[in-house]
Amino acid sequence: xxxxxxxxxxxxxxxxxxxxxxxxxxxxxxxxxxxxxxxxxxxxxxxxxxxxxxxxxxxxxxxxxxxxxxxxxxxxxxx
Numbered sequence: 673x674x675x676x677x678x679x680x681x682x683x684x685x686x687x688x689x690x691x692x693x694x695x696x697x698x699x700x701x702x703x704x705x706x707x708x709x710x711x712x713x714x715x716x717x718x719x720x721x722x723x724x725x726x727x728x729x730x731x732x733x734x735x736x737x738x739x740x741x742x743x744x745x746x747x748x749x750x751x
Contacts (some may be wrong), residue, residue, distance in 0.1 A: 675716060677704025683718055685730070695733075699726060706748045719745030 673694065674686050683697040683704055702721035709716060715736070718726040725739040725748060 673709070673713060675707045675709065677707050677718065679703045683707060683716065683728075685716075695730075697728065701726075702744075705745055708748045708750055710750045715750070717748045717750060719748040721745070 674688050676684050676686070678684075681699050681701050681703060683699070684693055685695040685697070686692070687694050699718070699720070701724060704718060705721050706719035707716060714730060716726075716728045716730060718728060720726070721744045723741045723744055725741065725745055726735055727737040727739075728734070729736050
């Protein structure tokens with residue numbers, strides 16, 4: 673899988689082999705600025721221009737947590 677984020681507030685999860693869209697997620701955010709997969713590919717962490725970070729469970733299709741920062745998020749990472 674790969675994931676892309678956009679100025680239209682969406683994240684698209686793609687199947688790398690076929691090129692097909694697996695899921696399109698739309699968030700109430702200014703824009704999506706960064707994305708990272710967890711090591712087990714179960715979660716996405718999504719950074720936004722409106723100072724928020726969203727932790728999204730890909731399998732259950734739920735937002736697990738939303739964090740508020742002081743400034744626009746420019747990068748995210750799992751450890």
